[in-house]
Amino acid sequence: MQVKAVLLDLSGVVYQGGAIIPGASEAINALRLAKVPIRFVTNTTRSSKEQILVELSKMGIEIGEEEIFTPVGAAVDYLGRANLSPYLLVHPAISEEFSACPKGSDRAVVVGDAGNGFCYQALNGAFRVLAEGAPLLALAKNRSFRDADGGLSLDAGAFVAALEYATGQHAVVLGKPSAEFFEAALSSVGCVMTDAVMVGDDADADVSGALSVGVGAALLVRTGKYRDGDEILYEHSPTSVVADLTEAVAWILDRV
Amino acid sequence: MQVKAVLLDLSGVVYQGGAIIPGASEAINALRLAKVPIRFVTNTTRSSKEQILVELSKMGIEIGEEEIFTPVGAAVDYLGRANLSPYLLVHPAISEEFSACPKGSDRAVVVGDAGNGFCYQALNGAFRVLAEGAPLLALAKNRSFRDADGGLSLDAGAFVAALEYATGQHAVVLGKPSAEFFEAALSSVGCVMTDAVMVGDDADADVSGALSVGVGAALLVRTGKYRDGDEILYEHSPTSVVADLTEAVAWILDRV
Numbered sequence: 001m002q003v004k005a006v007l008l009d010l011s012g013v014v015y016q017g018g019a020i021i022p023g024a025s026e027a028i029n030a031l032r033l034a035k036v037p038i039r040f041v042t043n044t045t046r047s048s049k050e051q052i053l054v055e056l057s058k059m060g061i062e063i064g065e066e067e068i069f070t071p072v073g074a075a076v077d078y079l080g081r082a083n084l085s086p087y088l089l090v091h092p093a094i095s096e097e098f099s100a101c102p103k104g105s106d107r108a109v110v111v112g113d114a115g116n117g118f119c120y121q122a123l124n125g126a127f128r129v130l131a132e133g134a135p136l137l138a139l140a141k142n143r144s145f146r147d148a149d150g151g152l153s154l155d156a157g158a159f160v161a162a163l164e165y166a167t168g169q170h171a172v173v174l175g176k177p178s179a180e181f182f183e184a185a186l187s188s189v190g191c192v193m194t195d196a197v198m199v200g201d202d203a204d205a206d207v208s209g210a211l212s213v214g215v216g217a218a219l220l221v222r223t224g225k226y227r228d229g230d231e232i233l234y235e236h237s238p239t240s241v242v243a244d245l246t247e248a249v250a251w252i253l254d255r256v
Numbered sequence: 257m258q259v260k261a262v263l264l265d266l267s268g269v270v271y272q273g274g275a276i277i278p279g280a281s282e283a284i285n286a287l288r289l290a291k292v293p294i295r296f297v298t299n300t301t302r303s304s305k306e307q308i309l310v311e312l313s314k315m316g317i318e319i320g321e322e323e324i325f326t327p328v329g330a331a332v333d334y335l336g337r338a339n340l341s342p343y344l345l346v347h348p349a350i351s352e353e354f355s356a357c358p359k360g361s362d363r364a365v366v367v368g369d370a371g372n373g374f375c376y377q378a379l380n381g382a383f384r385v386l387a388e389g390a391p392l393l394a395l396a397k398n399r400s401f402r403d404a405d406g407g408l409s410l411d412a413g414a415f416v417a418a419l420e421y422a423t424g425q426h427a428v429v430l431g432k433p434s435a436e437f438f439e440a441a442l443s444s445v446g447c448v449m450t451d452a453v454m455v456g457d458d459a460d461a462d463v464s465g466a467l468s469v470g471v472g473a474a475l476l477v478r479t480g481k482y483r484d485g486d487e488i489l490y491e492h493s494p495t496s497v498v499a500d501l502t503e504a505v506a507w508i509l510d511r512v
Contacts, residue, residue, distance in 0.1 A: 158418040
């Protein structure tokens, strides 16, 4: 394949627990020098897009707002189109991004990584709204992420699965690996799915998920939440398993 | 079939939100008069067995401790046999029942209906213990229950499903509809599964689940959490759908 654009996951690929992963900045610069369009696609929903940009800037990585895609924008679009008022089970850092959403009586439950906001009362409130027939929108369905203390922690997906089980309904997933999410990021650089490479540390959403919706190639990095054997757990195996973003970019630059 | 023993669910069948369901006491007395052995099998894990007996007594229903089966006893047995120390995600009302369990370094995560105890930190703690290879024991996997305020509320099953999804492991379910649980209750009255009738308001665990492990008949009552159409949602349909325990006992007394 000839690579026309690169989709980069952030947490576990570019940074980890507030610190840049060694070599990531240089790897991104190498892609920029080669004039390969990059889009950052993250399922992280504990920070707003603005906070992510500030964090990256502190690490010496300058990216434009138009280069980063989070599931929040997709959710806001969905709610607006369907004229649904959100019942939010999300982190306080992103709740303001929903302030312009419809406020009518038809509701949708929106689940992101609410962190400590996942308490029984909030989850039960969401369950009751769903039981009245509201749809369930998942910003992401990731199982876990590598937390600041170095351990794996529960991500939004576990709580989405809880509500799916209790209600018998399936969530609409708005972040990775939704085809619409990858397509939105790629269409902004005029690239079709088959000409793009996704780089991530999540063998499910970043790799198997991307390949299953038609992304041309997907590289699994061994940084972040990667654990031995992750590459054989899901339907589609990675195009290649690489040490880190540096090795991923070398793979890409051989194919531009 | 000729009915030799009756298994009765409690919440939603005998009582509801702290009050007895009209006719339940008389129906139980009718079974006692006809000398049909009864065992009360409940997946409720927000109260200890002792508390349940006290509550029933206040409602005018006197049952012996040997007549009631909760998943806690099954869990304590399991932990003892496997020499596993419990990581408890259960309601404070029942935590003391685990005080004599093994205390070694090999652990198992035990999930009951912890109610407000289901917070992110406790769930994430359980997730991390599971990620180290501990087995997941579910006292129950019920989706919801009819709460004291009249609405449906999330039951333990949602949180079991969350941990199953995040870890990729399947829980060992110790309460209904585990075959061992029904068998333990029935063997205490010398009855085989095929000669027993289960009466419950949960079309899944009480009805489809009981039939799938060989209980002779299962009656679904329209009290408690029952909602129109529940009887067609799961693999096995109820032997009969009845208005309440009064009607269930009439069905049973025709067959003793």
